Amino acid sequence: MRILIAYLSYSGNTEEVAELLERRFQQEGISVDMYEIGFGIVPNVRDYDCLCLGTFTWDYGRTPDEVKDFVAEVGYKPDNVAIFGTGDTQFGGDAIYCQAVDKLARFYHSKWPGLKIEQSPRGHQERYVNEWIEGVLEDVTVFA
Ligand SMILES: Cc1cc2nc3c(=O)[nH]c(=O)nc-3n(C[C@H](O)[C@H](O)[C@H](O)COP(=O)(O)O)c2cc1C
Numbered sequence: 001m002r003i004l005i006a007y008l009s010y011s012g013n014t015e016e017v018a019e020l021l022e023r024r025f026q027q028e029g030i031s032v033d034m035y036e037i038g039f040g041i042v043p044n045v046r047d048y049d050c051l052c053l054g055t056f057t058w059d060y061g062r063t064p065d066e067v068k069d070f071v072a073e074v075g076y077k078p079d080n081v082a083i084f085g086t087g088d089t090q091f092g093g094d095a096i097y098c099q100a101v102d103k104l105a106r107f108y109h110s111k112w113p114g115l116k117i118e119q120s121p122r123g124h125q126e127r128y129v130n131e132w133i134e135g136v137l138e139d140v141t142v143f144a
Contacts, residue, residue, distance in 0.1 A: 001030050001031065001049045001050070001140065002030070002031045002032075002033070002047065002048045002049055002050075003025055003030055003031070003032050003033075003048060003049065003050045003051075003052060004032075004033050004035060004043055004045060004047075004048040004050070004051050004052070005018050005021055005022055005025075005032060005033070005034050005035070005052045005054065006034075006035040006036075006037055006043075006051065006052070006053050006054070006070060007034075007035075007036060007037060007053070007054030007055070007084075008036070008037040008038065008054065008055050008056065008064055008066050008067050008070075009036070009054070009056065009086075010056065012120075013056065013086040013117070013119050013120050013121070014054045014055065014056050014084075014085060014086045015036070016120055016121050016122065017054060017084055017085075017086060017115070017117055017121045017129060018034060018052075018054050018084075020121055020126065020129050021052055021054075021084070021129065021133060022034055024129075024130065024133045025133070025137075028137065033048075037066050037067060037069075037070045038066045042070065042073045042074070045074050045078055046078075048078075049080060049140055050080040050081075050082060050136065050140045051074075051078055051080065051081045051082070052081075052082045052083075052084060052136070053067075053070075053081060053082070053083050053084070053104060053108075054083075054084045054085055055067045055083075055085045055100045055101065055104065056085055056086050056087060056100070057085060057086075057087040057091075057096065057097070057098050057099050057100040057101070058100070060091070060092060060096055061092070061095075061096030061099035061100070062099075062100065063100035063103055063104065064100070067100065067104070071104075071107070077107075077108055077109070078108075080111070080140050081104075081108035081110050082110060082111075082112045082115075082132075082136045083101050083104045083105045083108065083110055083112075083114040083115070084101065084114065084115035084116075084117070084132070085098050085100055085101035085104075085114065085115070085116060085117070086098070086116075086117045086118070086119060086120075086121075087099075087100075087101075087116065087117075087118065088118060088119055089118060097116065097118075098114070098116035098117075101114035101115070101116050102114055111139050112132070112135055112136055112139065113132075113135075115128065115129065115132040116128075117129070
């Protein structure tokens, strides 16, 4: 199985989540490629069994433009897209907390609820990351 983790991170929180995911998937013997959105050539998503797409939320619930550009570049809706992201409830409360995660999960008709982490995933939230990974691994459909 091959997984692509594509993420955007300005201040490092979403990157930390991406790195936790990478480590856990690798522990399961899964081949993982990391792609930091905006850096280098966009990988061919068709080469992977699952795309984990990570984003922070910005500007009153918005999805960053770089992530929208990535989505446009991918150009189609793969079957297995799992969304994760970070946010901060101080920016407007629950209504817009990690809203980019919800929007992308809806857009891709994701099988999995989006993983939402408040700022850094270190500490008690690491549990949410691990539970989310279990869910993804249970349900990834492999068309190999
Ligand atoms: C100007 C600004 C606007 C933000 N707006 C939101 C928001 O609408 N919703 C949210 O959940 N978080 C919001 N945040 C919090 C970031 O999404 C959060 O800090 C995130 O972890 C940053 O990710 P990164 O460290 O990967 O860059 C905002 C942060 C900044 C600086």
